[in-house]
Amino acid sequence: MSVTEVYTEAQKFVEYLRYEKRYSKHTLIAYENDLMQFLHFQIHQFNAPALADIQAPFIKTWLAFLKEQGIESKSINRKISTLKSFFRFLQKLGCIQQSPMVTIVAPKAKKQLPVFVEEAKMNALLQMPIDATNWEERTYFLVLQLFYHTGMRLSELIYLTEKQIDAANYQLKVLGKGNKERIIPIHHQLLQQIMDYIHEKHQQFGTEIEQVFVTHKNKPLQPRQVYEQIKKRLGLVTTLKKKSPHVLRHSFATHLLNNGADLNAVKELLGHSSLAATQVYTHTTIEKLKEIYKKAHPKA
Incomplete structure (x- = not known):
């Protein structure tokens, strides 16, 4: 899987979110950033596997890397949500038969009460x-x-x-x-x-x-x-x-x-x-x- 192919598949997904799901501008940016971070990690860490060959251990390795970098659980959960949507999209297109996300469990995020001004x-x-x-x-x-x-x-x-x-x-x-x-x-x-x-x-x-x-x-x-x-x-x-x-x-x-x-x-x-x-x-x-x-x- 080349960088060009990565970019093409990611852009198809982002266009789907923009025109069919009608996500906001800021949500689109967040999804695109999350997805490109993940795909580039796969290219460099696992020698650019085809999208159909990406398995749960590949994803868990990335999530573990994020944890080591001090990324908070809330942000990791958002990235997991991005990947779930992306692989569902690939299933819809017929690019993959089964999503590798089915065994991925999101980490528990701390429940922070909203702060407010008196x-x-x-x-x-x-x-x-x-x-x-x-x-x-x-x-x-x-x-x-x-x-x-x-x-x-x-x-x-x-x-x-x-x-x-x-x-x-x-x-x-x-x-x-x-x-x-x-x-x-x-x-x-x-x-x-x-x-x-x-x-x-x-x-x-x-x-x-x-x-x-x-x-x-x-x-x-x-x-x-x-x-x-x-x-x-x-x-x-x-x-x-x-x-x-x-x-x-x-x-x-x-x-x-x-x-x-x-x-x-x-x-x-x-x-x-x-x-x-x-x-x-x-x-x-x-x-x-x-x-x-x-x-x-x-x-x-």
Whole structure:
């Protein structure tokens, strides 16, 4: 199996994920990276075996190598998921008869509870004054608010277009994982701020960029830029080790549940495919009940 053949088969798989499974841009990049790492390992470690000749021990050797490199179980499990999908794809094409993944067992990953910013600290952050004449400051303050108000993922917010704003009904039509559309309500005050921002964007830069948020050079926001800006702003109110857009998503879900929101409703707002993914946020509700119990019960 030559490197060219490896690349060809990998690209066929990625195209399948892009056009048939309709995976997001960032998911496609992760799958492609995982697959190419695996296939190149096979080329160099096992003298380029044909895809049909790859067996479970070959895969286990790669996984053991990843473990030795200090790769976390969560990342290894994602790579296993990539390989399972890839070999199912090859079966579908008739390239192989049986997947070598049937005997591969994923390592147990540590269950990490989602970290979040306390409500009081989020309120303090959102009340901090900004220089509205500074385009960057204004942009990222709106981005911060939108993350917290909607629970959107980083990629969903960056690629949010003006057409996805349903101003008449105070809601956003968000394209999530697998291009699944969901509706998220938005507070009328925040909506008005965003509409004012778009109006000013058109006046300054024109209408050629369909994304809602742009830089002062009229370029779409980039993930690294947004991550760094959110990290800097969260650092003003919290000492959490992790400060990222996803922490704002965690905060959105946790605060909703702490204030009595229905778990299924939060699941739909987050765009989770299963309730199990949403249930990790209920731990904070339980902790709040414990706190109330300790304060209120005479025997606590």
